[in-house]
Amino acid sequence: MNDSQSYHVEWLVIQDQLHSNVTVRIGDGRVIEIQPGHAANAIDLGSVAMVQGLVNAHTHLEFSQLRQPIPTTGRFTDWIRKVVQSRRENPSTVGGAIRAGIAESWQAGTTLIGEIATIGWRPQDYTEVISTEVPFQGVVFQEVLGLSPERVSQQQQLARSHVTDSHASLSRGISPHAPYSTHWDLVTAAVAMAQQIGSPLAMHLAETTAELELLALGTGEFRELLTEWGLWHADLFGESRQPIDYLKLLAQAPRSLIIHGNYLDEESLQFLASQPQMTLVYCPRTHAAFGHTEHPWQRLVELGGQVAIGTDSRASNPDLSLFAELQFLAARHPRVSHLQLLKMGSTAGRQALNGRQSPDHLQAQTEHALVTERASVGETSIIPSDFTIIRPATSPMRDPHQELFAPGSQVCGTILQGNWIKPMLANANGPEIDR
Ligand SMILES: [Zn+2]
Structure with a gap:
């Protein structure tokens, strides 16, 4: 995936940090930017939680x-x-x-x-x-x-x-x-x-x-x-x-x-x-x-x-x-x-299999990406764009701490290195996720 793509979600979990109502931009297999609210051109994934794979x-x-x-x-x-x-x-x-x-x-x-x-x-x-x-x-x-x-x-x-x-x-x-x-x-x-x-x-x-x-x-x-x-x-x-x-x-x-x-x-x-x-x-x-x-x-x-x-x-x-x-x-x-x-x-298994990224490096990058409203971590981003999209049992989800894995919640999407594996995409415009 060469071009970047932005998605607006109700909930996002990256590096074990929970964010609500944000737009995440991914490209070249990495997370490029996270910004508050619904950015222009972002595909709205609706009332879902997008969590690191x-x-x-x-x-x-x-x-x-x-x-x-x-x-x-x-x-x-x-x-x-x-x-x-x-x-x-x-x-x-x-x-x-x-x-x-x-x-x-x-x-x-x-x-x-x-x-x-x-x-x-x-x-x-x-x-x-x-x-x-x-x-x-x-x-x-x-x-x-x-x-x-x-x-x-x-x-x-x-x-x-x-x-x-x-x-x-x-x-x-x-x-x-x-x-x-x-x-x-x-x-x-x-x-x-x-x-x-x-x-x-x-x-x-x-x-x-x-x-x-x-x-x-x-x-x-x-x-x-x-x-x-x-x-x-x-x-x-x-x-x-x-x-x-x-x-x-x-x-x-x-x-x-x-x-x-x-x-x-x-x-x-x-x-x-x-x-x-x-x-x-x-x-x-x-x-x-x-x-x-x-x-x-x-x-x-x-x-x-x-x-x-x-x-x-x-x-x-x-x-x-x-x-x-x-x-x-x-x-x-x-x-x-x-x-x-x-x-x-997610995180623990990734570190066990792939090794631990330098915590300081990661911390600095994540803060940079999140604190600055339109910050771009650009080419130096080491956060992979692998995501699992979870649809809650009851919408909207009020508290991910209690609802992410509640009975009836389900996986409605899988993104591997920026590519939608589930559901497979017929075109590059984004997934068809029913709301
Ligand atoms: Zn075994």
């Missing part, structure tokens, strides 16, 4: 074609057995599932994705979803896992070729899968590689009590599963490790996303809070589906740590809507401001 910090798009989640009612390892079986039964549909998952995410208002990729995917599955004009935005984390020495070295190769592959338009990361599936040495190697090339890293951790039992004692349902698969070895989990040991190792990566963390204890939360390069990714509906105990995200927020939100995959969740996750959280936590939820569903 939602970020799904954790998913596995390869399962996007599942019509319904794999039942989560039994033991966790029973669910894993069924996931492995499902993958075996649908071996050749990875590319189609990835495209379907990205399209579904865009429809749901998600603009940036933290994606875990296993095998059978190609870069074009991400870069040519609708056309090459419409960019996939996100990080593709190559998953590595394995417990035997041969497997560990083979998976190191896989990670290395992934991160050094030169498909310029894909942001890459590494994901050692989980403590029960990934040898400590492989996790260590993945961290070293992430350091070397400056990429982010994602790892499932402290997801179940069974995982804690395996790490501490080498017993329980995971031992049964590994024995059944011929992978059990007496030396594997003899170190009596805890999640905090993994956190300290993962803290050495340039940025790390700790997936789930359902059973992190106070010491681990305090450690996480002290590491600004680490983000806990909470997947609310998946967490609920497995019937875990209360998730510690509020404690981490209290301690000043970073919490982002993910959907996880359609193997444990009915859809890939980050917006639906935020609605779910809003209903469960009526005393939490919806702007706080938005921060977790």
